[in-house]
Amino acid sequence: MTIPITERRKNARLTCFSEIISEALDSQVAKPRLRNISTGGAFIESAITLPTATTIPLKIKLKSQEIEVQGEVCHQQAGVGMGVKFHSISEAQKQIIENYIWENSVALLQQLGDEE
Secondary structure (H helix, E strand, C coil): CCCCCCCCCCCCCEECCCEEECHHHCCCCCCCEEEEECCCEEEEECCCCCCCCCEEEEEEEECCEEEEEEEEEEEEECCCEEEEEEECCCHHHHHHHHHHHHHHHHHHHHHHHHHC
16 A cells, blocks of 8 residues: 655755855854755754744845845744745745755766766
8 A cells, every 4th residue: 555645845946055044043053054955945954933823034045145034933843943934035036046956956966976
């Protein structure tokens, strides 16, 4: 018997550990970081978590480019981080994220191919 798995995500997501800046998440314990990102949102590792439905401004550094977006907390895990859905994201910002995902996915596949 096969149990169907339902994937709620609509966009390709890449595991990454990029810097993220948000005054709402400033902590003297540890700086927040992206665990993964897609054009629709991200998971932010942070010692500070915010309540679901909280809107926060985010500045995300993806290699040499930086984007500023508004995010809404969709879920949170105390002491671990939170899932954030992007709002008011422009097509240009989506393109930056898509390029980042594509470039890093290709690099990962090349690295895996070199190991064989």
